[in-house]
Amino acid sequence: MPIVPLARIASARSGDKGRGSNVGVLARSEGAYAFLKEVLTEEAVRDHMHAINRGAVTRYTADNMLVLNFLLADSLGGGGSESLLTDAQGKTHGLALLRMELSVPDEVLDATPAP
């Protein structure tokens, strides 16, 4: 299976949620959504984002929008005005997750138009 960045089969939007952030992952096709539901687990996201997020990762799904939503509990260096970080609002966390490298089956790639 070819190894591609998550950005090949999904896009993302992120922002702050209190002391943490959310990353909404938008699959680029129904095939990509079904595949990501299997492989883009809370554990996979926690491992990939470990340098940004110190807390738990919780996943929600919205089948109607082909969206997997991840809540990162402690990813803003305290959040709000307590944070010393440049990205105190988690604006770039979506792009960070899209850098994840995945082995994606050919049939999923074939069914998913490249951006």
Place this chain on the structure above:
Amino acid sequence: MAADHRDRREVLIANGQGFWGDSILGPVRLVEEGPLDYLTLDYLAEVTMSIMQKLRSRDPSKGYATDFVTLIDRILPALVERDVRVVANAGGVNPHACKDALLEVVARHGLDGVKIAVVEGDDILGRLDELTDAGEVFANMDTGRPLSEVRERITSANVYLGAFPIAEALDQGARIVITGRGTDPGLVLGPMIHEFGWGTQDHDLLAAGTVAGHIIECGAQCTGGNYTDWRSIEDMARIGYPIVAARPDGEFTVTKHDGTGGRVDVDTVTHQLAYEMGDPANYVTPDVIADFTSFRLEQDGRDRVKVSGVTGAPPTPTYKVSMAYRDGWKAVGQLTVAGPDAVEKARVCAEIVWDRLRLDGVEFGPDERMVELVGANTCHAGIAAAETPEPSEVVLRMGVKGTDRAKVDRFGPELVPLVTSGPPGVTGFAGGRPKATEIIGFWPALVTKERIETSVEVFDPSGA
């Protein structure tokens, strides 16, 4: 506008301001470049209320979004001529001062019949002890900690009010509705309740209006701004701010004015639906619990996305309260380090600062200090898949925090001297010496709805 709006089939509601500091061109162009019935404006982030509280304590005529008055001064004649009504949470912690400033603007323009409504009841700072005595616990929603831990340091406390008081203000004929803290989607839902006569039990309809409000509450973030596939977005400089074409049955279409930049399609709208999302099946507001997994999005022509099938459930018996409290001090500053060896020199610079502070008996713990090398993979440190080549320069950004203001203020004076007493090529100190600023902590809590009184007051400058 017709005297009775409730027979209208479609109402155009736009959002022209996603936060305090958003471009003034958004709302100006919404009013000038196409048809519109309502212009909503969102000025309040969590930290804003506390800043406004501080401004008001220094000057009783301050504590609201002054940008709003500047905007209205610019667009008021067009609002009246085109019969556009405005709903804005610009009141902050001092909605009457905001209203007084607006009345002056209206008088200066010499326009009749511009009624201004003020929605109040969100500010409970002065009622905290009374409400606590009545049985409210105000435990932190995230941590469960009791309010007593921070009670003496609380600087603002505001309830997120719902959309019905806004509808009531519109029912009373207001041209401009000013609120303090309310939910962001409520600014958009309020006009729908007014226009279509929706009631508190119409949960699916209220949920539809809430979803519509969520989609447009961050301005251009649903029309191609902050969008992953950004190269495909045309004419971002002239990006169109979003408009909801709302209908009485709860179905609505997201769109923008013809001829503006950006794009409205299922993907740009879905990007914004995913913004600040929690549990999508339970989007809690004071008016309804909306189910973001219930609806269907479909392209309905160029730059038009239709949303249908939204469902909702009855709301909870509580309002969310957002409190702010003083939580110590911080200082952040930066210098630019030119190459060769920019990254190595910047790391040495940071160590020099910590060492010099230590020489003077000042030490910050690992959670109290921060070093970033901006330009050398700061935002995605530990994540970026590829090795980045040595940058030709980096910005060294350093910060400290703590409860002792004097200690935090000891940091700034040791940053700038690196220019003459560190490695070569250190520059960019134009911002001067960083000073301690107060950290504002947030305390999210709940309060029983029955204990909160909202009020709507309408002011008519022509005295009619």
